[in-house]
Amino acid sequence: MKLNxxxxxxxxxxxxxxxxxxxxxxxxxxxERPGIVSFAGGLPSPATFPVAExxxxxxxVLRDDGRAxxxxxxxxxxxxxxxxxxxxxxxxxxxxxxxxxTGSQQGLDLVAKVLIDAGSRVLVETPxxxxxxxxxxxxxxxxxxxxxxxxxVDVEAFSxxxxxxRFLYVLPNFQNPTGRTMSEARRAALxxxxxxxxxxxxxxxxxxxxxxxxxxxxxxxxRNPQGCIYLGSFSKVLAPGLRLGYLVAPPxxxxxxxxxxxxxDLHAPSFNQRVVAEVMKDGFLQRHxxxxxxxxxxxxxxxxxxxxxxxxxxDVTWNVPDGGMFLWARLxxxxxxxxxxxxxxxxxxxxxxxxxxxxxxxxxxxxxLSFVTATAEQIDRGIALLAATIREHRGR
Amino acid sequence: MKLNxxxxxxxxxxxxxxxxxxxxxxxxxxxERPGIVSFAGGLPSPATFPVAExxxxxxxVLRDDGRAxxxxxxxxxxxxxxxxxxxxxxxxxxxxxxxxxTGSQQGLDLVAKVLIDAGSRVLVETPxxxxxxxxxxxxxxxxxxxxxxxxxVDVEAFSxxxxxxRFLYVLPNFQNPTGRTMSEARRAALxxxxxxxxxxxxxxxxxxxxxxxxxxxxxxxxRNPQGCIYLGSFSKVLAPGLRLGYLVAPPxxxxxxxxxxxxxDLHAPSFNQRVVAEVMKDGFLQRHxxxxxxxxxxxxxxxxxxxxxxxxxxDVTWNVPDGGMFLWARLxxxxxxxxxxxxxxxxxxxxxxxxxxxxxxxxxxxxxLSFVTATAEQIDRGIALLAATIREHRGR
Numbered sequence: 001m002k003l004n005x006x007x008x009x010x011x012x013x014x015x016x017x018x019x020x021x022x023x024x025x026x027x028x029x030x031x032e033r034p035g036i037v038s039f040a041g042g043l044p045s046p047a048t049f050p051v052a053e054x055x056x057x058x059x060x061v062l063r064d065d066g067r068a069x070x071x072x073x074x075x076x077x078x079x080x081x082x083x084x085x086x087x088x089x090x091x092x093x094x095x096x097x098x099x100x101x102t103g104s105q106q107g108l109d110l111v112a113k114v115l116i117d118a119g120s121r122v123l124v125e126t127p128x129x130x131x132x133x134x135x136x137x138x139x140x141x142x143x144x145x146x147x148x149x150x151x152x153v154d155v156e157a158f159s160x161x162x163x164x165x166r167f168l169y170v171l172p173n174f175q176n177p178t179g180r181t182m183s184e185a186r187r188a189a190l191x192x193x194x195x196x197x198x199x200x201x202x203x204x205x206x207x208x209x210x211x212x213x214x215x216x217x218x219x220x221x222x223r224n225p226q227g228c229i230y231l232g233s234f235s236k237v238l239a240p241g242l243r244l245g246y247l248v249a250p251p252x253x254x255x256x257x258x259x260x261x262x263x264x265d266l267h268a269p270s271f272n273q274r275v276v277a278e279v280m281k282d283g284f285l286q287r288h289x290x291x292x293x294x295x296x297x298x299x300x301x302x303x304x305x306x307x308x309x310x311x312x313x314x315d316v317t318w319n320v321p322d323g324g325m326f327l328w329a330r331l332x333x334x335x336x337x338x339x340x341x342x343x344x345x346x347x348x349x350x351x352x353x354x355x356x357x358x359x360x361x362x363x364x365x366x367x368x369l370s371f372v373t374a375t376a377e378q379i380d381r382g383i384a385l386l387a388a389t390i391r392e393h394r395g396r
Numbered sequence: 397m398k399l400n401x402x403x404x405x406x407x408x409x410x411x412x413x414x415x416x417x418x419x420x421x422x423x424x425x426x427x428e429r430p431g432i433v434s435f436a437g438g439l440p441s442p443a444t445f446p447v448a449e450x451x452x453x454x455x456x457v458l459r460d461d462g463r464a465x466x467x468x469x470x471x472x473x474x475x476x477x478x479x480x481x482x483x484x485x486x487x488x489x490x491x492x493x494x495x496x497x498t499g500s501q502q503g504l505d506l507v508a509k510v511l512i513d514a515g516s517r518v519l520v521e522t523p524x525x526x527x528x529x530x531x532x533x534x535x536x537x538x539x540x541x542x543x544x545x546x547x548x549v550d551v552e553a554f555s556x557x558x559x560x561x562r563f564l565y566v567l568p569n570f571q572n573p574t575g576r577t578m579s580e581a582r583r584a585a586l587x588x589x590x591x592x593x594x595x596x597x598x599x600x601x602x603x604x605x606x607x608x609x610x611x612x613x614x615x616x617x618x619r620n621p622q623g624c625i626y627l628g629s630f631s632k633v634l635a636p637g638l639r640l641g642y643l644v645a646p647p648x649x650x651x652x653x654x655x656x657x658x659x660x661d662l663h664a665p666s667f668n669q670r671v672v673a674e675v676m677k678d679g680f681l682q683r684h685x686x687x688x689x690x691x692x693x694x695x696x697x698x699x700x701x702x703x704x705x706x707x708x709x710x711d712v713t714w715n716v717p718d719g720g721m722f723l724w725a726r727l728x729x730x731x732x733x734x735x736x737x738x739x740x741x742x743x744x745x746x747x748x749x750x751x752x753x754x755x756x757x758x759x760x761x762x763x764x765l766s767f768v769t770a771t772a773e774q775i776d777r778g779i780a781l782l783a784a785t786i787r788e789h790r791g792r
Binding site for chain 1: 399402403404405406407408409410411412415416437438439440442443445447450451454455458459462463464465466467468469498499501502505509510511512513514516527530531533534535562587588590591592594595596619620622623631635636637638639646648649652655656658659660661662663664665666667668
C-alpha cells in the first residue's frame with residue numbers, strides 16, 4: 001500500500017468549520033482587475049506614501065544599527081517607537097504602556113484572545129468594521145450589534161445590552177464603514193455609562209488623524225484609561241505595507257496582551273519599527289499628515305460633487321464624512337447592494353455592499369464607497385458608471 | 397462621582413487566566429544584561445546577517461516599486477517570494493500552496509486556530525519547542541509528550557497515544573531544544589504509521605539548512621504531503637528581525653489557514669517580502685548559507701572542546717548536534733538546572749533550564765546551550781564559569 005492511498009482525515013477546530021471565504025478578500029480581488037474604478041478597497045492612496053523618506057531611513061538604520069535591526073527583539077516593541085507613540089497620544093501615556101503590534105488588525109486578534117471565551121457577549125456598533133468581526137470570530141463570541149445613529153452608538157441601546165458583555169468595540173473617528181464620527185456629547189455619555197456599568201471599551205482609531213476641517217473630539221480612552229483599550233495604526237499616516245500598529249491597555253489586561261503577542265509572532269518586525277521611528281524623527285508626521293488630509297478632502301469633495309451630479313433623481317442618499325476614507329450611501333428603496341455589485345463590476349466600477357458590516361440585521365440598501373484610492377478623474381467616471389448601473393437595475 | 401473612582405471589572409478569557417509571564421521572555425531579559433555570556437537565547441549570530449545585501453535590496457525595492465511595496469497586499473503573500481520558497485523545497489510544491497507568515501511562530505498560531513478545540517489532544521516530542529507550546533496554549537489543547545530518544549519520536553509510543561489526536565508536532569532537524577535530528581529510518585516509520593493511523597503531522601523546520609557535515613534526511617512532509625503541514629522560516633538563513641516565515645499545507649486545511657492568517661494581521665509585511673525576494677535573487681542563499689554553516693560548526697566545536705576541558709570529572713553529559721544552534725546537556729545526578737541558573741547568572745553565564753520544554757514530566761537535570769550567539773572566546777569563558785558554578789553548587 002502506498003502512502004498516497006491513505007487519506008489523512010484532518011479534523012478541523014469548530015471555529016475553522018465556521019470560517020468562510022472572506023468577503024473582504026473576494027472584494028479586494030475584484031477591485032484589482034485592471035480597468036475597474038474601485039471604490040471598494042480600504043487602500044490608502046499610494047500617492048501619500050513617503051517613499052523617499054523610507055529609502056533614507058532604511059539606509060540609515062542599516063548603516064548605523066543594521067545587525068540590531070535584523071535581530072530578534074523584545075515583544076513589547078522598540079523603545080524609541082514606543083516613546084514616539086506615547087508622545088503622539090493626547091492623554092498621559094507612558095512608553096511602557098505601549099505595545100507595538102503587527103498592524104492594528106493584530107491588536108484586534110490579541111484583544112479577542114485575552115477577552116473572549118466561546119459564547120462571550122461582545123457588543124459592536126451597527127454597522128461595524130468587518131475586519132474586527134473577522135478577528136473576533138476565531139474566539140467564538142456571541143456578537144451583538146448596538147443600535148447606532150449619525151452620532152455613534154446609542155447609549156440607551158448599549159445599556160440595555162450591557163449585562164455580562166466582555167466589551168463594546170467602537171471606532172469613533174470617521175468610522176469604517178460609515179465615515180461617521182461620534183459626537184463630543186455622545187463620547188462623554190458613553191464613557192460615563194460604560195464606567196458605571198463596568199463594561200470595558202475597545203477603541204479603534206486608525207483614521208483619527210485624517211480629519212478635514214477640525215480634529216475629532218478627544219478619544220474615549222483619554223477619558224477613562226483604566227476602562228479602555230486603545231488601538232492605533234501607522235497604516236494610514238505612513239504606509240500599511242510595513243504592518244505596524246500599537247495598543248495601549250490598562251494594567252488589568254496589558255501583561256496578558258503582551259503574552260498573547262509573544263505567542264502570536266514573538267514581536268513586530270524590528271527592522272520596520274526602527275525604520276518608522278527613524279522616519280518619525282524631527283516631527284515628520286506633523287509635516288506629512290496635513291498633505292494626506294488635503295488630498296483626501298479634495299477627493300471627498302470630488303465624490304460628493306459627482307454624487308450630486310450623477311445621482312440626481314435616483315433616490316440615492318449619502319452622508320458627508322468629516323475625515324477618513326469612506327462614505328456611506330443608500331440605494332433606492334427595494335434595491336439590494338449585493339445584487340447590484342456584479343452589474344456594477346460588469347460596467348467597470350466596484351464598491352462594498354454594506355451587509356457584511358452588520359453583526360445582526362443588515363441594511364441591504366447600504367454600500368461603502370472609498371474616496372481615497374481612485375483619483376478625482378476616476379471618481380467622476382466611477383460615480384457616473386454607478387449611477388448608470390442603478391438606473392438600468394431599476395428599469396428591469 | 398469621578399470616572400476614576402469606578403474600577404472597570406475586566407473579565408479575562410479563560411485562556412488568559414492561564415497565561416503566565418513567559419519563561420522565554422524572562423530568560424531573554426537576563427541574557428541581555430551586559431557582561432553576561434549568554435548561551436540562553438535562540439538568537440542567530442548577528443555576524444551572519446547580510447546587512448549590505450539588505451541595504452541594496454531596500455534601495456532597489458523602494459526605487460523600482462516603492463508604492464506597491466508600501467501598500468496593503470494579498471494575505472497569501474508576495475507571488476515571487478512564494479515562487480522562491482516553492483523552488484527551495486525538496487519536493488514538488490506549487491507556489492500557490494505556499495502561505496507567507498509573519499515569522500514561523502505565526503504559522504504555529506494559525507495551525508492552533510485551525511486544528512485545536514478546547515480539550516483537543518495534541519501530541520509533541522519530549523522535550524519540544526517551548527514557543528510551540530506557547531502558540532498552542534491559547535486554543536486550550538490537552539498537550540501530551542510522546543517519548544523520544546536520540547533518533548526522535550518513539551513510533552510505538554506515538555501509536556499508543558494516537559487515538560483522536562488532532563496532530564503530532566515535530567521538529568525533526570537539529571531540534572530546539574535538544575539539537576537532535578530524526579534519523580532516516582525513524583522518519584520513514586513515523587510517516588507511515590501516522591498515515592496508517594490517520595494522524596496529521598505538523599513539521600517545523602527552522603534549522604534544516606544549518607547542517608554541518610551532511611544535509612539531514614528528507615522532510616516528513618515530502619514523504620506524505622497530504623498528511624502534513626510544513627513550517628519554514630527565513631529567520632535563521634537571512635535574519636529574524638524581518639519576521640518572515642512560510643507554511644505549506646494540503647488542500648484540506650490550506651484555505652482555513654489563509655482565512656486565519658487574514659484575520660490575524662491581514663498579511664505579512666509586503667515591504668519585507670519584496671526585500672527578501674530581492675535578496676534571494678540570483679541564488680544568494682546558496683552562497684550565503686554555507687558561511688553560516690561554517691561559522692556555527694566552528695562554534696559548536698569550540699563548545700564541545702570547552703565542555704570536554706572544563707566539565708572533566710563533573711558527571712555532566714551532553715550530545716553532539718549535527719547542525720542548528722543548540723546543544724543539550726545534563727547536570728550531575730540530583731542537581732536541578734532551575735536552581736543552578738541564578739547562581740550561574742551571578743557568576744556571569746546564562747543558559748536555559750530544560751524543564752519548560754517538557755509537556756509532561758520534566759527532566760530537571762537538562763539544560764539547553766546555544767553555541768551560536770556567543771563568540772568562541774566567550775564560549776570558552778562561559779563554559780568555564782558554568783563548570784565553576786556546578787562545582788560550587790555541588791560542594792554546598
